[in-house]
Amino acid sequence: MNGQSPAVVVKDLVKRFGDFIAVDTISLEAHKGEIFGFLGPNGAGKSTTIRMLCGLLRPTSGQAFVYGFDVATQSEQVRQHIGYMSQKFSLYNDLTVIENLDFFAGMYSVSNSDLKGRINWAIDMAGLNGRENSLAGTLAAGWKQRLALGCAVLHRPPILFLDEPTSGVDPISRRQFWEMIHKMAADGVTIFVTTHYMDEAEYCNRLVLIYRGKIVASGSPLELKQKYMTGELLLLECDEVGKALELLQSAPGVDDAAIFGNALHLVVPKASEAMGGVRSYLSEHGVNTTRIEPIRPSLEDVFVSLTSVRNGPETEASRQ
Amino acid sequence: MNWDRLLAMAGKEVIQIRRDARSIAIVIAMPLIMMLAFGYGVSFDTKHIPVYVFDMEGSQQSQDFLKRFQSSIYFNVVKAVDNYPDLIRAIDGGRCQIGIVIPPDFSNNLNTGKTVRIQALVDGTDSNSANLGMSYSRAVVQAYSQQLQLQWLQRQGRTNIQPLVAVDARTWFNENLESMSTIVPGVVALVMAVVGTFLTSLTIAREWERGTMEQLISTPVTPLEIMFGKLVPYMAIGLFDTCVCAAMGAWWFGVPFRGHLSVFFLGSIMFLTVVLSMGYLFSVVAKTQLAASQISLIATFLPAFLLSGFMYPIDQMPAVIRVITHIVPARYYMAILRNVFLKGTSIILMWQDFAALAIFAAVLGFAATRVFKKRLD
Numbered sequence: 167m168n169g170q171s172p173a174v175v176v177k178d179l180v181k182r183f184g185d186f187i188a189v190d191t192i193s194l195e196a197h198k199g200e201i202f203g204f205l206g207p208n209g210a211g212k213s214t215t216i217r218m219l220c221g222l223l224r225p226t227s228g229q230a231f232v233y234g235f236d237v238a239t240q241s242e243q244v245r246q247h248i249g250y251m252s253q254k255f256s257l258y259n260d261l262t263v264i265e266n267l268d269f270f271a272g273m274y275s276v277s278n279s280d281l282k283g284r285i286n287w288a289i290d291m292a293g294l295n296g297r298e299n300s301l302a303g304t305l306a307a308g309w310k311q312r313l314a315l316g317c318a319v320l321h322r323p324p325i326l327f328l329d330e331p332t333s334g335v336d337p338i339s340r341r342q343f344w345e346m347i348h349k350m351a352a353d354g355v356t357i358f359v360t361t362h363y364m365d366e367a368e369y370c371n372r373l374v375l376i377y378r379g380k381i382v383a384s385g386s387p388l389e390l391k392q393k394y395m396t397g398e399l400l401l402l403e404c405d406e407v408g409k410a411l412e413l414l415q416s417a418p419g420v421d422d423a424a425i426f427g428n429a430l431h432l433v434v435p436k437a438s439e440a441m442g443g444v445r446s447y448l449s450e451h452g453v454n455t456t457r458i459e460p461i462r463p464s465l466e467d468v469f470v471s472l473t474s475v476r477n478g479p480e481t482e483a484s485r486q
Numbered sequence: 487m488n489w490d491r492l493l494a495m496a497g498k499e500v501i502q503i504r505r506d507a508r509s510i511a512i513v514i515a516m517p518l519i520m521m522l523a524f525g526y527g528v529s530f531d532t533k534h535i536p537v538y539v540f541d542m543e544g545s546q547q548s549q550d551f552l553k554r555f556q557s558s559i560y561f562n563v564v565k566a567v568d569n570y571p572d573l574i575r576a577i578d579g580g581r582c583q584i585g586i587v588i589p590p591d592f593s594n595n596l597n598t599g600k601t602v603r604i605q606a607l608v609d610g611t612d613s614n615s616a617n618l619g620m621s622y623s624r625a626v627v628q629a630y631s632q633q634l635q636l637q638w639l640q641r642q643g644r645t646n647i648q649p650l651v652a653v654d655a656r657t658w659f660n661e662n663l664e665s666m667s668t669i670v671p672g673v674v675a676l677v678m679a680v681v682g683t684f685l686t687s688l689t690i691a692r693e694w695e696r697g698t699m700e701q702l703i704s705t706p707v708t709p710l711e712i713m714f715g716k717l718v719p720y721m722a723i724g725l726f727d728t729c730v731c732a733a734m735g736a737w738w739f740g741v742p743f744r745g746h747l748s749v750f751f752l753g754s755i756m757f758l759t760v761v762l763s764m765g766y767l768f769s770v771v772a773k774t775q776l777a778a779s780q781i782s783l784i785a786t787f788l789p790a791f792l793l794s795g796f797m798y799p800i801d802q803m804p805a806v807i808r809v810i811t812h813i814v815p816a817r818y819y820m821a822i823l824r825n826v827f828l829k830g831t832s833i834i835l836m837w838q839d840f841a842a843l844a845i846f847a848a849v850l851g852f853a854a855t856r857v858f859k860k861r862l863d
Contacts, residue, residue: 183863220704222862241860242706250704256697260505261498272494273705317701 171234173198173325173356174219179228181214188214190379191228196358196372198324201351203370204360205469211379212360213253216329219358220250233325249318253329255310257317259303263294266302266317274321288316291346308339315346319355326350328359332366344369364466375469382472387465394472395463397421398437402430402444403457410453417447424470429457431467487714491707495715499689503719512684517677517727521734524673525666528797532618534562538582540573541566547593551604554630555586560622573607583609584619596634659828667742670735671823672796677731678724678754679790679816680783682761683768685720687782690769690858703860710855717762724758725751735827744830752833753826756843757819761786763850770858790816818842 174196181189189211196202204212217223219232221241229236235243257266267285276284289295292312297305302313311331319326328347332340344366351357351371359370367373367387374384383394404410411430414423419440422433434440437460445455503509537555541548555561564582567573573585587605589595595602606623610616659667693699702712732750736743765782772778791797793807794816800808811817818839825836833840 217862222700222704222860224861224863242708245704245706248704250701252697252700252704254697254700256699256701258498258502258698259696260502265498265501269494269498270701270705272491272497273702273707275488275490275706314701 172196173200173233174202174358175229175231176215176219177229179215179218179230180226181211181218181223182226187379189218192374192376192379192381193228194374194381194384196356198356199351199354200372201347201357201359201370203367203373204358204376205362205364205367205373205465206360206376207362207473210376212362212376213329215376216250216327216358216360219244220248220327221245247324249321249323249326251311251314251318251326251328251331253333255307255314257302257310257314260301262299262301263289263305263313264298266313267320270317271320276321284320284322288313288320292316293342308335308342311335311339311343312346315343319350323355325356325358328357330360330362332361332363340366364464364469367465373465375472377473383468390465390468391463394468395433396471397433397435399461399463399467400432400434400437400440400444401426401457401459401461402432402455403428404430404448404453404455406453409451410448413448413451413453414444417444419443422471424467426466431461431470433467433471487708487710491711492715492718495707495711496718499716499719503723509688512681513723513727516681516684517731518734520677520680521673521731521738524676525670525734525739528669528673532615532622533559535560535584535615535619535622536564536582537561537584537586538573538576539563539566539586539588540568540570541588542590543588543592545593547596548588551588551592551630552586554626555623558622558626560619561626577607577609580609583615584623586623666739667828668824669796670739670741671827672794672820674728674731674735675757675794675816675820675823676787676790676796678728678757678819679761679786681727682720682724682758683765683782683786684779685723686717686762686765687768687772687778688775689716689720690766691772691775691778694773695775700862703862709858709860713766713854713858717766720762721755721758724762725754728754728758732823741827743827745826746830746833749822749833749836750826753819753822753840753843756840756847757815757822759847760815760843760850763847763854766854767850767857770854786816789814790820793817794820796820812842815843815846818846 172195174194176192176194178191178193179189180187180191192211192215194202204215206212214223218225219230219237221237221244225238229238231237232244233247235241235247237244258269261269264285267288271281271285289298292309292315294305294309294313294316297309302310305313315328315331332343335343347357347359348369361367370387372384372386373390375382375390383390385393402410402414407425407428407430411423411425414420414430414432417423420432420434424431432440432444434444441458441460445458448455503513539552539555541552552563556563561584565576567576570587573587576582577585585605585607587607589602589604592602592604604627606620608616608620690699693702732743735741764785765778768781768785769778772781793811793814794800795811796816800811800817803811821839822836822843825831
């Protein structure tokens, strides 16, 4: 396999569960050393896609190649070249840190000469020095997740699949985790990561947004913001956020409104012109505006804007 | 097959068994408890049948007669009562199984040469022991009458009196006809059928249930390595359990062990291959520990208990049932174990049982290698 061709190639991949189409004809490419983000809400089809790429689920149709191997027919070769970290912690809780590492080193056939070094490396990386003999089940979430990462990369896989690696982990651990991911990517490892944290998506080199099984947008975080945010963005703080949201969704001169935290984000054609109008429209309807100002769009805005254009409110399709 | 992976798998399994209190209980406590429960609980010997007596006469002779019951190992005279209602209450309450009633004219009839009729009230709720109880009482009475006749004849002046026909019966293999000797080898087979299947029925299901399977199947480990890695430790544990059970049979229950250890081990390894593969299959198919353990209990315990020849002799079953017993692996192992314990005949004479076990081991073992897929769907 030459290093020039993409590490992951997906062509028209489809996965159906009965009548339900979990992944609907998606295509993408991830290159060597790239952090490739797969972004979308729960139930959008992220895990299903990543499981197909790891050879754990059989595609209904379409093709996917990982490190040049077909995931449908050469899943064993695929497994030799990947590391996988599933969404749920799936190491052995009743084994100690070192026993888990030993076990997975065995499963990946890490050579004896390399074994000690790799395990020490993994312990260092995960910050588990002094906890080698703790049962994995007793570790805090951040440690568990770094241990799982350690186990997944003992055999130095060129491609790493991480399914929601930071869910349920505290912010400091999350940041440390992403630092490790960046280091690995700098060493040439291709990292394919799913997340529903929009702020994490900013760490990625390239992103696809997946929604209801379909790719709705792709590009670098910056490209996405430029390409898909047609209007400009306003931040609005006011007394009655719920009422204001209702009012603004049908207000003239406002393309879209969404709640962000305890404020509203409004999509308007031109920020400087819309501010006065919005303020007076709200006060006419008895809502007092405390703050309104133009802001730079985040990926979350892009995502909300893309998905609200496509669909109204929906029930979440979840099959984790 | 990569040996390092297989060993890593087996090593992990051993660590998990060691740390799991429930596994330890299954490995150690279950065989011991079952051996004791069945060894003592299941007995086809009817001994020490509780008897109440109601002696309406209370003479020297009637008491002498009742002593015959007391001195027999088959009876245990619990109590003497002096009225019918007490006797009936005792039978109703299950305090005795037989009530012997001596009529008031017992010695009078005896001395005047009339036939004496005594009454035996038998609790027939358990027809088997009722039958045995009746025939034992008849035997006691018969011996007593014979002795009386002898005395009578002697008084008439005849001296050399012989019974007309006598059977010189000699029981082989189980000299004292103790059902314990037949039961204990059967219990060993029964216990191993249940424990063996149970042991492996949890392994794969546990990985699915805890979510560890997803990580495991994302590695290059092969289904065969997973299977053997999991079966090897359980084979060792199973053999250990078999030895414990057999040792209990020989030393605790005092059943003779006349065969060769090699035959015992060969049969045990073959049978364990069958039951461990079966448990593994259940575990793969069921995907939850609860379902897998229930299937394995139902699939092994009842057939091994009812259809293996443990409870009921196979050659006395209806033809249809007899055919069905052929698909109960415990049947063959039980035959082998009874042979190894009691007869100690050569393995060649047991070739059919060994061949049947070999077929089961091959078929189930092969099925086990096929059924597990490294896929989530």
